[in-house]
Structure formats: structure tokens, C-alpha cells
Amino acid sequence: KNQVEQSPQSLIILEGKNCTLQCNYTVSPFSNLRWYKQDTGRGPVSLTIMTFSENTKSNGRYTATLDADTKQSSLHITASQLSDSASYICVVSADAGNMLTFGGGTRLMVKP
């Protein structure tokens, strides 16, 4: 069964600090992995997407990594800001059909 596990479930950090969110998956055959940011009460917004051949991708202060061998991804946030407070969802696509497998998300709170 395809699964995506994210850790931690929630995280509180101080403004200006860095943090790393983890995503482990068992989706097969792997097609691509996306990180989404979801503000409270809003739809998810894509941050990065990586295919099998990519192991790092950046979007401003967000850097995603992918290790296809260990089936792990991480999202690193540098110099956090209050506006980074949100849920971050890891989504993995299989290379067959049209289904996505969603992680449960990490709820990040950045405090001043």
C-alpha cells in the first residue's frame, strides 16, 4: 500500500531560526514528489516538485531534497519568518494511474 509519513506532526520555532521537515514514502513506482504549503483555511500551494533524477530544489528560503534510494525527502526552511506558520504537506505521485498519496502534514508555528 502506498504511504507517505511526515515528521514531526507539529513544530514550534523562533523567528529567524532554521528548521527541517521530513517525509518518508513507500509509493511505487515513483513519479514525483511535491511539497505544499497550506495556510489555515486555504488551499495548498505548491513549493517544489522533484522527479526521480533531482535531489535538490530550492524556492527562495525553501530547499527540498530527495533521496530516491532511501525514499526520503526533506524540506529545509532557512531564516524562518512569521508568515511561514502553516501546514506543510508532502505529496507523492506514482508512475501509474492518476493518484496522489498525501502525507498527514507538519504544522509549523513560527513565534516572534
Place this chain on the structure above:
Amino acid sequence: DVKVTQSSRYLVKRTGEKVFLECVQDMDHENMFWYRQDPGLGLRLIYFSYDVKMKEKGDIPEGYSVSREKKERFSLILESASTNQTSMYLCASSSLPNYGYTFGSGTRLTVV
């Protein structure tokens, strides 16, 4: 940028009412999806559509139906709303299977 527009941000309906949730995308995407998002359960796929007048059941289709008469519009219908359908509903679209999903802002439906 692709835009996916959901007609209502918030809705309150009574038990037994027929409810229509509308979703429109402006990028000529073939694929459209309806998800619901609940705390602790993440995003779950209700229905999706590959093309006009085509629909496929997702993981939790019971109590829902969909309509896709035009390529840009995908409607979710609750035939007889129940309190357990209180949730955040998210519409998404994509041009290619498993790639390029864009979500709408979501509709928070409360059934009383």
C-alpha cells in the same frame, strides 16, 4: 499562473439539503479533482475527472456525485447533506496525470 476558483469560501447548509460546490479552472486542464480535508485524516479523494462527461470514483465517493459538462467546470454535489459531510473541500486541476496539481482556495462546508 493557473487559477482554480471555488465559488464559495464558506457555506452553511441544513441536513438533507442538496448542496452544489462549484470549481472552475482557467488553463484548459483535462484533469480535475475533488478532495475533502479533515483534521487527522489529511486529504482524501472523492471524485476525479479525466475529461468532459467522464468521472471516476476516488477513495470516499459515498454520499457525493459530480458533474463535468464543460472542461473548465467540475461540480461536487451532496445529494442530501449530512453532518458528517462537514469538512473543508478542495478542488484541484492538472494538465498531466500525476504532475502540476493546482488547488483552489477551498470551501469550508458546515452542515447543521
